[in-house]
Amino acid sequence: MQKDDAFVPGLEGVIASETAISLLDTEQEQIIIRGHDLIDLSAQKTYADLVYLLLEGTLPSDAERQAVEETLKANYKVPDTVTDILQLLPKGTHPMDGQRTAISVSAGYDTTLDDRSLEANKKRAYDILGQLPAITVNSYRILNQMEPIDPDPTLPYSANFLYMITGKQPTALEASIFDRSLLLYSEHEMPNSTFTSRVIASTHSDMYGALTGAVASLKGDLHGGANEAVMTMLRDAESVDGFVHRLQEKLKRKEKIMGFGHRVYMKKMDPRALKMKESLKQLCDQQGDSLLLDMCEAGEELMAQEKGLYPNLDYYAAPVYWMLGVPIPLYTPIFFSSRTAGLCAHILEQHENNRLFRPRVKYTGERN
Ligand SMILES: CC(=O)SCCNC(=O)CCNC(=O)[C@H](O)C(C)(C)COP(=O)(O)OP(=O)(O)OC[C@H]1O[C@@H](n2cnc3c(N)ncnc32)[C@H](O)[C@@H]1OP(=O)(O)O
Numbered sequence: 001m002q003k004d005d006a007f008v009p010g011l012e013g014v015i016a017s018e019t020a021i022s023l024l025d026t027e028q029e030q031i032i033i034r035g036h037d038l039i040d041l042s043a044q045k046t047y048a049d050l051v052y053l054l055l056e057g058t059l060p061s062d063a064e065r066q067a068v069e070e071t072l073k074a075n076y077k078v079p080d081t082v083t084d085i086l087q088l089l090p091k092g093t094h095p096m097d098g099q100r101t102a103i104s105v106s107a108g109y110d111t112t113l114d115d116r117s118l119e120a121n122k123k124r125a126y127d128i129l130g131q132l133p134a135i136t137v138n139s140y141r142i143l144n145q146m147e148p149i150d151p152d153p154t155l156p157y158s159a160n161f162l163y164m165i166t167g168k169q170p171t172a173l174e175a176s177i178f179d180r181s182l183l184l185y186s187e188h189e190m191p192n193s194t195f196t197s198r199v200i201a202s203t204h205s206d207m208y209g210a211l212t213g214a215v216a217s218l219k220g221d222l223h224g225g226a227n228e229a230v231m232t233m234l235r236d237a238e239s240v241d242g243f244v245h246r247l248q249e250k251l252k253r254k255e256k257i258m259g260f261g262h263r264v265y266m267k268k269m270d271p272r273a274l275k276m277k278e279s280l281k282q283l284c285d286q287q288g289d290s291l292l293l294d295m296c297e298a299g300e301e302l303m304a305q306e307k308g309l310y311p312n313l314d315y316y317a318a319p320v321y322w323m324l325g326v327p328i329p330l331y332t333p334i335f336f337s338s339r340t341a342g343l344c345a346h347i348l349e350q351h352e353n354n355r356l357f358r359p360r361v362k363y364t365g366e367r368n
């Protein structure tokens with residue numbers, strides 16, 4: 001029998017799974033995705049490369065990347081009735097909940113739902129990734145009394161996603177910064193949402209169910225929801241002094257500051273946040289307005305001094321999305337859309353090499 005002292009709150013540091021997908025190597029300071037350093041990949045590769053790497057296991061050739069793009073585009077169409085269901089949700093529903101509902105409902109349209117083979121699961125992953133820009137953006141648009149928008153298949157997948165969000169053709173810089181944000185968000189070892197999806201998949205439940213659980217997990221502000229909370233703080237503060245003052249007040253009240261800290265990176269900045277900070281600088285230079293960068297740097301300095309805490313990816317992704325013209329309620333759904341590539345890779349892996357998750361408890365209740 002397992003001893004009670006095996007209990008670790010929040011499973012901190014516990015090895016929960018074997019995986020060949022990714023590792024946070026805190027000693028070498030690397031995020032390893034199928035053998036490659038994610039930060040190196042972000043300098044040379046696109047989100048479509050990461051989709052292929054995560055689902056197929058190797059980096060694609062140019063022709064294979066092009067085939068990924070074509071496959072995703074061929075799956076852009078969302079069934080009309082899924083859009084109708086989004087229309088029925090109460091206005092004011094968060095698009096994350098719209099996204100969760102649409103993914104859940106999509107199970108009913110899968111004519112091979114009970115086929116959990118690698119081949120069927122991969123096809124399903126590409127289908128869902130293809131549909132996610134329309135599901136995500138149109139959840140937001142419908143819930144805000146706007147007409148759904150159609151994808152533009154002449155644009156690459158990520159540029160089309162940004163186009164659907166803003167309704168404008170992105171510049172080359174905007175498209176490449178958005179693509180990089182998707183790449184950086186695509187996979188990150190065993191965060192709460194990935195663990196959730198693997199736990200669900202381990203009962204032989206299907207990919208839609210595992211992803212639906214993962215959306216719910218990612219929504220919380222201790223996880224993906226932090227990017228929206230960061231931007232709301234920055235927007236409401238309006239100035240560098242206003243932002244610093246707000247952070248100081250929150251710290252006095254012992255509140256958590258969203259966008260700082262990480263379960264794994266304790267004493268340094270999330271390397272992905274550094275990359276998004278570079279993108280923020282580029283956008284500030286291009287737009288001739290450095291306010292958001294100045295605010296973020298002042299917040300970063302204060303948090304290092306006062307708490308010894310450093311930014312995570314959400315802290316710098318938030319102002320980047322703002323400068324790209326993305327409405328705040330879409331920040332976490334975009335994170336989820338990108339992460340679906342990693343999540344699907346984990347669900348595939350779980351189905352291929354399964355052991356049911358069923359841990360035990362440290363009982364603290366009464367016993368008569
Ligand atoms: C892409 C992502 O999903 S990254 C995560 C995004 N989430 C956030 O940014 C939310 C804000 N951050 C946090 O809440 C945390 O840092 C987490 C949840 C990400 C990880 O934290 P955990 O490993 O659970 O650490 P925990 O919450 O126990 O914090 C340890 C200590 O640091 C403090 N701390 C950690 N993060 C923060 C923060 N953001 N602001 C203020 N204090 C913090 C805690 O208050 C605690 O202090 P104490 O020991 O004096 O009580």
Ligand SMILES: O=C([O-])CC(=O)C(=O)O
Nearest residue numbers: 187188190191192263312
């Ligand atoms: O790893 C985590 O716990 C959270 C995170 O940064 C991510 O999911 O990208």
